[in-house]
Amino acid sequence: MSSPSLDLVALSQSIKDWGRELGFQQVGIAGLELGEHEAHLERWLAAGYHGEMDYMGAHGSKRSHPDELVPGTLRVVSLRMDYLPGDTLMAQRLGEKETAYVSRYALGRDYHKLIRKRLQQLAERIQQAIGPFGYRAFVDSAPVLEKAIAEQAGLGWIGKNTLVLNRKAGSYFFLGELFVDLPLPVDEPTTTEHCGRCTACLDICPTNAFVGPYVLDARRCISYLTIELKGPIPTELRPLIGNRVFGCDDCQIVCPWNRFARPTEQGDFQPRHSLDNAQLAELFRWSEEEFLRRTEGSPLRRAGYERWLRNLAVGLGNAPSSIPVLQALEARREDASEMVREHVQWALAQHGR
Numbered sequence: 001m002s003s004p005s006l007d008l009v010a011l012s013q014s015i016k017d018w019g020r021e022l023g024f025q026q027v028g029i030a031g032l033e034l035g036e037h038e039a040h041l042e043r044w045l046a047a048g049y050h051g052e053m054d055y056m057g058a059h060g061s062k063r064s065h066p067d068e069l070v071p072g073t074l075r076v077v078s079l080r081m082d083y084l085p086g087d088t089l090m091a092q093r094l095g096e097k098e099t100a101y102v103s104r105y106a107l108g109r110d111y112h113k114l115i116r117k118r119l120q121q122l123a124e125r126i127q128q129a130i131g132p133f134g135y136r137a138f139v140d141s142a143p144v145l146e147k148a149i150a151e152q153a154g155l156g157w158i159g160k161n162t163l164v165l166n167r168k169a170g171s172y173f174f175l176g177e178l179f180v181d182l183p184l185p186v187d188e189p190t191t192t193e194h195c196g197r198c199t200a201c202l203d204i205c206p207t208n209a210f211v212g213p214y215v216l217d218a219r220r221c222i223s224y225l226t227i228e229l230k231g232p233i234p235t236e237l238r239p240l241i242g243n244r245v246f247g248c249d250d251c252q253i254v255c256p257w258n259r260f261a262r263p264t265e266q267g268d269f270q271p272r273h274s275l276d277n278a279q280l281a282e283l284f285r286w287s288e289e290e291f292l293r294r295t296e297g298s299p300l301r302r303a304g305y306e307r308w309l310r311n312l313a314v315g316l317g318n319a320p321s322s323i324p325v326l327q328a329l330e331a332r333r334e335d336a337s338e339m340v341r342e343h344v345q346w347a348l349a350q351h352g353r
Helices: 008-021 036-046 060-064 090-095 111-130 146-152 200-204 222-228 235-241 256-260 280-284 288-294 304-318 323-331 338-350
Strands: 026-030 075-082 135-138 173-180 210-212 244-246
Touching: 008 026, 008 075, 008 111, 026 146, 036 060, 075 111, 075 146, 111 135, 111 173, 146 173, 200 210, 222 235, 222 244, 222 304, 235 304, 235 338, 244 304, 280 304, 280 323, 288 304, 304 323, 304 338, 323 338
Parallel strands: none
Antiparallel strands: 026 075, 075 173, 135 173
């Protein structure tokens, strides 16, 4: 806990300055009252929109009560780090049906370790200034309502596509949190959402995953289907996935606020192994050893090799019937994985094979 003589206003400003020095574009401080967000989460879970993501409801009220998750917490420092690589031709790649589309956040190194390291460095800077204090860092790795916290910290508002939007930066950014036992002054929460009458994100969704504004049925979301879902992708949704093999950016690409998104200055988020312009057939030929080597330190590891092949098979089924596409599928007709074989058979049937 802080000493009575500690200048909390000055410390709050220093934390924001140090955060920017460490590569974060914005830093805000939130209290612990997440109000309506808890009720929204409960309704979402009750409707079953979380699909197989049982962890979303596994921790009781800890997700919406930071001081239950980390006893002694008084404030949450919320930080934003932009990730959009420059000139990755997103809409163009979606139109190139033999090119694999990987969500832009996953083209470079895994953000978890990078941001967690920066949060630890920030905590150490604070400790150097004031002495020992209680803290814990989170990066999309625990029951934390990070979007609600970001909104409370003034980093933006939760848009109709359920992502945090910022008027100066759009939505291509990661969030990280530092739970602290310091009674820092809180920032003004973002109480006004600036989506207006715009429904571009809802209208563009390839699988109609939005039940309505601010409500996503994850079971139909391409990010869920290609990353979280462990079993076969529902047959009726496969043609709608197109060439998206890991995640989906459609609802961000069309968002007017992303006109203001700036390319990241983090070298670690730049594309690796030409994943911003790789052919589906080329990736489908990767052996498991090659997959593990090329995805070391990459978010793509989350899907694992079998699901990576599953996703690519769907993409190849939706691609034009070219010789490379057909040869790639034929080569895995007898794949060791039953799930991969079934998706390959489906893909070949799309080409009349």
